[in-house]
Amino acid sequence: MPLLDRNGAKDDIWARSEGAAIGNISAPIVPWDALPDALNQRAPDQPLGVLIPNNISVEALKEVLPHLALVAISFPAYSDGRGFSLARQLRRHGFTGTLRASGPLIADQFAYALSSGFDEVELPEASAGRQPVAQWLRALEQISHTYQRGYGDGGSNILDQRRAARAAAQVHSQAPAQVPAQVPAQLQAEAS
Amino acid sequence: MYRYDEFDERFVRERVAQFSDQVSRRLDGSLTEDEFKPLRLKNGVYLQLHAYMLRIAVPYGTLNGRQLRQLALIGERFDRGYGHFTTRQNLQFNWPKLRDVPEILGLLADVEMHCIQTSGNCIRNVTADHFAGVAQDEIEDPRPTAELIRQWSSLHPEFSYLPRKFKIAVTGAEADRAVTKAHDIGLRLRRHPHTHEVCYEVSVGGGLGRTPMIGKVVRDYLPKADLLAFLEAIMRVYNLEGRRDNKYKARVKILVHETGTEEFIRRVEEEFAQLDGPSINADPEEVARIAAYFAPPTYEALPAVSRTLDAMKAANPAFARWVEVNTTPHKAPGYTALTISLKPVGEAPGDATSEQMRIVADLAEQFSHDELRVTHAQNLVLPHVRQRDLFTIWQRLGEAKLASANIGLITDIISCPGLDYCALATARSIPIAQAIQHRFASDTRQRDIGELNIKISGCINACGHHHVGHIGILGLEKRGIESYQITLGGDASENAAIGEILGPGLAAEDVPDAIERIVNVYLAERNEGESFLANVRRIGLSPFKAAFQEVVHAAA
Numbered sequence: 001m002p003l004l005d006r007n008g009a010k011d012d013i014w015a016r017s018e019g020a021a022i023g024n025i026s027a028p029i030v031p032w033d034a035l036p037d038a039l040n041q042r043a044p045d046q047p048l049g050v051l052i053p054n055n056i057s058v059e060a061l062k063e064v065l066p067h068l069a070l071v072a073i074s075f076p077a078y079s080d081g082r083g084f085s086l087a088r089q090l091r092r093h094g095f096t097g098t099l100r101a102s103g104p105l106i107a108d109q110f111a112y113a114l115s116s117g118f119d120e121v122e123l124p125e126a127s128a129g130r131q132p133v134a135q136w137l138r139a140l141e142q143i144s145h146t147y148q149r150g151y152g153d154g155g156s157n158i159l160d161q162r163r164a165a166r167a168a169a170q171v172h173s174q175a176p177a178q179v180p181a182q183v184p185a186q187l188q189a190e191a192s
Numbered sequence: 193m194y195r196y197d198e199f200d201e202r203f204v205r206e207r208v209a210q211f212s213d214q215v216s217r218r219l220d221g222s223l224t225e226d227e228f229k230p231l232r233l234k235n236g237v238y239l240q241l242h243a244y245m246l247r248i249a250v251p252y253g254t255l256n257g258r259q260l261r262q263l264a265l266i267g268e269r270f271d272r273g274y275g276h277f278t279t280r281q282n283l284q285f286n287w288p289k290l291r292d293v294p295e296i297l298g299l300l301a302d303v304e305m306h307c308i309q310t311s312g313n314c315i316r317n318v319t320a321d322h323f324a325g326v327a328q329d330e331i332e333d334p335r336p337t338a339e340l341i342r343q344w345s346s347l348h349p350e351f352s353y354l355p356r357k358f359k360i361a362v363t364g365a366e367a368d369r370a371v372t373k374a375h376d377i378g379l380r381l382r383r384h385p386h387t388h389e390v391c392y393e394v395s396v397g398g399g400l401g402r403t404p405m406i407g408k409v410v411r412d413y414l415p416k417a418d419l420l421a422f423l424e425a426i427m428r429v430y431n432l433e434g435r436r437d438n439k440y441k442a443r444v445k446i447l448v449h450e451t452g453t454e455e456f457i458r459r460v461e462e463e464f465a466q467l468d469g470p471s472i473n474a475d476p477e478e479v480a481r482i483a484a485y486f487a488p489p490t491y492e493a494l495p496a497v498s499r500t501l502d503a504m505k506a507a508n509p510a511f512a513r514w515v516e517v518n519t520t521p522h523k524a525p526g527y528t529a530l531t532i533s534l535k536p537v538g539e540a541p542g543d544a545t546s547e548q549m550r551i552v553a554d555l556a557e558q559f560s561h562d563e564l565r566v567t568h569a570q571n572l573v574l575p576h577v578r579q580r581d582l583f584t585i586w587q588r589l590g591e592a593k594l595a596s597a598n599i600g601l602i603t604d605i606i607s608c609p610g611l612d613y614c615a616l617a618t619a620r621s622i623p624i625a626q627a628i629q630h631r632f633a634s635d636t637r638q639r640d641i642g643e644l645n646i647k648i649s650g651c652i653n654a655c656g657h658h659h660v661g662h663i664g665i666l667g668l669e670k671r672g673i674e675s676y677q678i679t680l681g682g683d684a685s686e687n688a689a690i691g692e693i694l695g696p697g698l699a700a701e702d703v704p705d706a707i708e709r710i711v712n713v714y715l716a717e718r719n720e721g722e723s724f725l726a727n728v729r730r731i732g733l734s735p736f737k738a739a740f741q742e743v744v745h746a747a748a
Contacts, residue, residue: 055432057432078227078353079230079313079353080353080436081350081351081352081353081354081431082431082432082436084349084350084351084353084431085350085428085431085432086432088350088428089428092466106223106227106231107217107222108210108214108231109353111349112349112350112352112353113349115349115350116349116350130221130222130223130224131217131222131223132222135217135222138213139210139213142206142209142210142213143203143206143207143210143347144202144206145199145202145203146203146346146347146348146349147203147343147344147346147347148344148348148349149420149471149472149473149474150468150471150472151349151350158199158200158203158343159343159474159475159478161199162197162199162478162481163475163477163478166477166481
């Protein structure tokens with residue numbers, strides 16, 4: 001299935017496995033049900049991914065997270081937004097592996113997915129066929145800054161930008177401290 | 193009032209361009225109709241019975257003259273010369289063409305307005321007390337909070353695909369004029385009894401619709417600084433756990449009900465405890481920046497009571513009557529908050545023509561520090577009027593058929609658009625409202641009856657708030673015939689209550705009779721100075737049910 005990240009289309013190094021028989025797959029993604037067996041059977045250096053439904057609680061995932069290199073969260077429909085919250089919670093629990101949104105998302109959700117902690121989106125052929133990669137990349141650029149703090153934007157949200165602008169203005173207004181002593185007192189007063 | 197900075201400005205402009213792009217991707221087939229639908233809804237574009245409808249956000253009901261004049265222009269150029277103010281303090285146009293929507297959005301952006309999240313399964317336009325900043329019983333102005341939430345909830349990456357729509361209301365006064373207990377989240381600014389710090393009381397899970405519920409308090413005193421992190425915790429619990437198997441059980445009120453309030457609170461608090469507040473909340477400087485926009489205007493030093501006003505009232509009883517009914521005491525001496533009725537007898541409740549909008553815009557600029565409000569009861573407010581200017585304003589409103597003296601009275605009816613416009617409606621609402629207005633049109637009679645809120649919904653979704661009407665009317669369809677169910681004893685105030693059903697449904701033509709009989713019971717049974725609602729609470733439903741049965745029998 002087509003895969004893309006913030007840079008565009010990418011090759012999938014991962015392969016879906018039906019069950020826990022993962023011996024001959026270099027980077028397998030196993031179903032949630034098969035995860036316990038797969039964890040037992042994996043080779044020592046074999047990376048492991050899991051595809052989870054979006055109604056699994058983060059509590060149920062906590063124990064296995066350190067053993068996983070990829071978590072794919074299923075989006076049964078574009079209208080079902082549970083995956084965004086689950087991604088946020090996984091990141092908060094320290095998951096640093098690859099987070100994949102898997103399902104019929106639309107291009108207008110790409111920025112939301114990345115902001116919520118996803119790295120990549122895996123689409124069914126039908127959605128990808130209608131929505132070329134260029135549309136996804138364009139959708140990312142459409143809203144340059146949003147209002148929410150802490151959504152993976154490294155401080156480029158509007159609230160932090162306003163804060164930065166205030167800080168800069170304050171530094172500016174402190175400039176009179178450096179005004180040379182010979183400047184008339186009246187001007188100094190005006191400058192402050 | 194709030195003014196956009198460069199960030200807000202760029203944000204709405206980009207949103208307009210984004211919507212244009214979404215429309216073209218629908219037209220070229222990139223998006224299916226099903227995929228496009230939530231995108232257009234989140235921009236306020238509904239498919240109605242006869243045409244598209246565009247719902248424009250009026251954040252917490254605040255407008256200035258320039259904005260209202262722009263709405264008048266849009267109504268004239270792209271609609272049929274009128275607009276409809278809604279119970280969410282918004283404005284709807286009923287006849288725009290889809291191809292014109294991007295241009296309309298551009299005109300709105302020119303005056304710092306938008307249609308963002310006026311529909312769809314997301315956090316909707318935030319509402320607030322329409323007397324914010326002027327009410328005498330106010331502890332703190334709710335608008336800075338509402339504006340902060342407006343910004344925070346706009347295109348939220350995590351909470352834009354919720355199980356169902358989500359409505360937030362804020363009040364800062366003792367009397368609840370924002371129906372906060374009937375909202376998914378209701379916020380009430382209040383002072384902590386010991387620290388005296390202003391905090392929020394947070395209620396969750398109120399709502400009307402087919403399963404009406406009063407919101408449950410989940411936090412008695414939330415420190416103001418923690419607001420956004422606490423909202424994030426509530427929204428995350430709801431987004432993850434709210435039901436998605438049945439749209440009629442998908443609102444947060446059902447989650448709270450099925451989970452139990454205690455357990456729901458535990459889950460929210462557990463999530464909240466894990467959040468890093470300082471990285472989520474707005475910093476105090478940002479809160480102060482927003483609050484500064486809502487500083488009161490410079491009032492003239494005036495005597496508490498205007499002698500000019502008194503003289504005009506003495507000389508003109510109709511004017512005196514209008515002042516008595518349509519004005520609300522103001523914080524500043526010599527000023528008043530004036531409510532302009534959009535409920536003249538026989539018109540569609542909440543409708544205003546472009547010409548009327550221009551007249552109100554002029555009055556706001558000339559007499560109310562260029563500010564006006566939309567109320568959830570579908571009227572307009574000039575919040576800062578000098579008492580001595582009231583007579584001039586009254587005369588000018590009279591020329592525009594806007595001087596009805598009926599605020600809070602039996603003809604000040606809340607009504608949804610109903611089957612005349614709405615694709616969801618099962619019965620007509622507006623003609624029922626008009627028939628009741630005609631029955632009670634006499635000023636003397638209205639005055640004698642006193643405060644009585646009638647609220648009408650044309651379907652079970654309850655956009656007309658019928659559950660919390662002193663008298664509620666719900667239009668249903670039974671075997672192809674409209675049938676109206678009457679409820680009694682609902683209350684939209686701080687003592688919020690859901691009305692009880694009086695008896696079987698009635699035919700449209702029998703509704704005015706039924707209302708009249710109910711009112712007659714009150715008039716016969718009331719004590720000196722007792723309001724309709726107080727009377728219903730004191731004597732109970734039985735006498736009203738008996739009178740109602742007479743109508744049912746007469747009709748049978």
